[in-house]
Amino acid sequence: MLIQNQVGPITANSSISAGTQVPGRAGQLGDVIVSALHGRYYESCYRRNVFAAANAAGVVTTIAFTLAYTGLIISNPVASMINCVLLKVGYAFMVLQPTSGVIVGVMTGYNSATNVTHTAAVTPKSCFVGVGANPICLVDSSATMPTAPTLQQVFGTVLDGSALTITNTSPLTMMDLEGSIILPPGGYAAIYTTIASGAASMMASFIWEELPL
């Protein structure tokens, strides 16, 4: 089937009444012009596929790839029927860090047979607030990974300036992963720090989408 669109505006200088049938619009190179009617994740969220979880209080992160982990970790159970698509990750620290140049990122791992051992669960929730279903994925502030993870993406570096009083700025520490990491059944992702963070200092969050395999 050959689909033809019209180059340029459908009308010269007015809006088109609702319900009017019109041709699709194309650019000067034949490119199809579309617009994102709603927020990027509206349709997925409306379909009750988007979820969130966050630390309820500060935690101490473990060093790098330690299997017995504290921080914030999301895991897709081995027998689940969904892929976990990471959309956004946020993190912040409440106290001065013990070492200068703590690199923060997200690390990932996979084991097709053994689940993450859940030590301290964090309750995830639907982003269709109050009316959405519970997610399949599990989130913990403390867990044991079955296989050592590897660093997937670096977010930045936390310094240990002479005090937390140097500035009162609040740089945004929330990453748009935009679906660039998918956790299949058996996959997991966790906040990474090169060293253990300061006492009870880190809070983090994940927003993700769950889609059929």
Add this chain to the structure above:
Amino acid sequence: MSIAFATTYIGLYLGNPVGSTINCVLLKVAYGFIIAQPAAGTIIGLMGGYSASTNITVGGAITPRSNMIGIGPTPQCIAGAGSATLPIAPTLFQVFGSVLTGAITVSNTNPLCVVDMEGSIILPPGGFVALYSTVATAASSLVASFTWEEVPV
């Protein structure tokens, strides 16, 4: 801004009233502080909750407005910044960053504190969100905003 998940809340909140005919789709959240904060490392984020039967008791109502400046309709959602009572204790959805306590004369940088929610959180009728802070912020220091879309249920 009040501490964490207290149902007696001061800050900026947005609620979709019970009985409304729309879903509230969050597009952007922004925040800033105009005086130094009292506690180092105050973590800022977004919390939310839901009650099918009870609305937020609004304090310090803010008049929401259309982004079709001047000629758009009045939204159904409600917003406020004064002392409000949330119908249930909210939970944290997303961490945005942390605020330090230095004098506001130290730096003239202006890190961007606008979060693109991109429709990733929807408030059905009865849902609400509010800015979250781990500790009470300095008095009269928070200035924040929500941008949202209202879509038929």
